[in-house]
Amino acid sequence: MEYVRLGATGLEVSRICLGMMSFGEPDRGMTPWSLPEDEARPLIRKALEAGVTFLDTANVYSAGSSEEITGRAIREFTTRDDVVLATKVHGRMRPGPNGGGLSRVAVLRELEASLRRLQVDHVDLYQIHRWDPATPIEETLEALDSAVRSGKVRYLGASSMWAWQFAKALHLAGERGWHRFVSMQDHYNLLNREEEREMLPLCADQGIGVIPWSPLARGRLTRDWDETTHRSENDAFGGRLYDEASDRAIVERVTEVARERGVPRARVALAWLLAKPVVTAPIVGVTRAAHLDDAVAAVDLRLTDEEVTRLEEPYRPHAVVGF
Numbered sequence: 373m374e375y376v377r378l379g380a381t382g383l384e385v386s387r388i389c390l391g392m393m394s395f396g397e398p399d400r401g402m403t404p405w406s407l408p409e410d411e412a413r414p415l416i417r418k419a420l421e422a423g424v425t426f427l428d429t430a431n432v433y434s435a436g437s438s439e440e441i442t443g444r445a446i447r448e449f450t451t452r453d454d455v456v457l458a459t460k461v462h463g464r465m466r467p468g469p470n471g472g473g474l475s476r477v478a479v480l481r482e483l484e485a486s487l488r489r490l491q492v493d494h495v496d497l498y499q500i501h502r503w504d505p506a507t508p509i510e511e512t513l514e515a516l517d518s519a520v521r522s523g524k525v526r527y528l529g530a531s532s533m534w535a536w537q538f539a540k541a542l543h544l545a546g547e548r549g550w551h552r553f554v555s556m557q558d559h560y561n562l563l564n565r566e567e568e569r570e571m572l573p574l575c576a577d578q579g580i581g582v583i584p585w586s587p588l589a590r591g592r593l594t595r596d597w598d599e600t601t602h603r604s605e606n607d608a609f610g611g612r613l614y615d616e617a618s619d620r621a622i623v624e625r626v627t628e629v630a631r632e633r634g635v636p637r638a639r640v641a642l643a644w645l646l647a648k649p650v651v652t653a654p655i656v657g658v659t660r661a662a663h664l665d666d667a668v669a670a671v672d673l674r675l676t677d678e679e680v681t682r683l684e685e686p687y688r689p690h691a692v693v694g695f
């Protein structure tokens with residue numbers, strides 16, 4: 373495994389980040405396809421043994437169950453200081469007033485709840501999962517800054533939002549002397565490259581580490597267009613993200629390059645992302661051991677310029693989706 377700095381920070385992370393949304397009790401939360409603990413544990417252990425030390429979860433994943441599984445796995449298979457632990461806040465965790473969002477009340481209460489589920493006294497990266505239009509960003513940024521100063525958070529990150537919103541938050545934090553976001557977790561893969569317009573150049577300019585979510589387009593880039601899986605048949609959010617008309621041609625190009633190389637398609641799709649200088653670490657979702665082998669092997673796969681051009685050529689602009 374390779375390790376790189378997260379953006380302009382000194383924090384070293386593995387070039388593959390393990391997406392913990394795959395792990396959680398299926399009857400809790402919104403991912404009925406997620407793996408229960410007994411199936412998740414061997415995969416988490418295998419990832420750690422392969423040197424994948426960067427773990428990304430969220431309070432909302434399987435209604436907290438992903439964090440619980442992550443916490444127990446860290447205790448059992450490694451030590452706290454050997455992982456870089458990232459979680460998120462914003463999604464609704466309970467009905468009624470203050471049950472979600474990014475108010476000072478919600479941010480600080482959800483941080484405590486995440487620390488309890490993860491069984492740790494701090495997280496390395498605390499990310500806002502989305503923008504909260506109902507809360508002044510100054511309130512959120514000040515609450516996040518106090519979380520860092522309290523010792524419960526080491527670095528702050530953000531996830532999918534408009535580039536102007538991220539630029540505003542970065543500017544405000546700098547102006548007020550608050551800790552700034554150091555990373556952007558956004559939707560970026562061969563099937564959706566809209567972030568190349570504004571967000572990724574902003575991140576490059578500001579030294580922000582980019583950790584793309586759904587780097588394999590939730591499995592779309594790894595198999596024939598018409599093939600389905602248990603997850604794809606039960607992935608309501610994923611069903612809204614991709615569009616057959618223009619995406620099928622890209623999947624065919626991935627298939628072509630992978631066949632010529634004699635490697636699985638997932639390796640080609642991840643190698644394409646890993647070659648982008650702005651990308652720190654794709655957050656890969658795995659539901660089988662072989663998925664991990666591919667993610668780890670992708671770090672060493674170098675595509676030629678001609679292959680990159682062929683993979684990118686069929687892309688057409690997409691509607692804004694995912695946030």
Ligand SMILES: NC(=O)c1ccc[n+]([C@@H]2O[C@H](COP(=O)([O-])OP(=O)(O)OC[C@H]3O[C@@H](n4cnc5c(N)ncnc54)[C@H](OP(=O)(O)O)[C@@H]3O)[C@@H](O)[C@H]2O)c1
Binds near residue numbers: 531655656657667
């Ligand atoms: N910030 C956000 O808003 C946000 C949104 C989404 C995700 N995330 C984060 O990003 C992580 C990854 O998301 P994701 O699971 O959608 O990512 P992904 O890597 O694009 O998709 C993972 C799926 O692709 C398939 N797959 C993976 N490796 C494969 C391989 N080598 N060969 C064949 N198929 C393979 C599997 O599908 P099957 O299971 O169907 O076989 C797997 O479930 C999440 O765990 C979470 O941490 C964040």
